[in-house]
Amino acid sequence: xxxxxxxxxxxxxxxxxxxxxxxxxxxxxxxxxxxxxxxxxxxxxxxxxxxxxxxxx
Numbered sequence: 571x572x573x574x575x576x577x578x579x580x581x582x583x584x585x586x587x588x589x590x591x592x593x594x595x596x597x598x599x600x601x602x603x604x605x606x607x608x609x610x611x612x613x614x615x616x617x618x619x620x621x622x623x624x625x626x627x
Contacts, residue, residue: 588620599623 587602590613599607599620607619 586624588624590616590620 596609597616610616
């Protein structure tokens with residue numbers, strides 16, 4: 571069962587609210603705009619994906 575996204579670990583502009591969510595051994599980043607990053611085994615890589623997403627706007 572997926573866990574609730576952890577919004578405490580990412581900081582971004584208010585128009586994009588990022589979070590990470592875990593599903594088994596994988597984690598992915600997601601955004602309030604509907605974007606979802608790929609499944610990653612490393613939380614740090616999912617956070618990097620999220621920061622890269624915000625940098626594209």
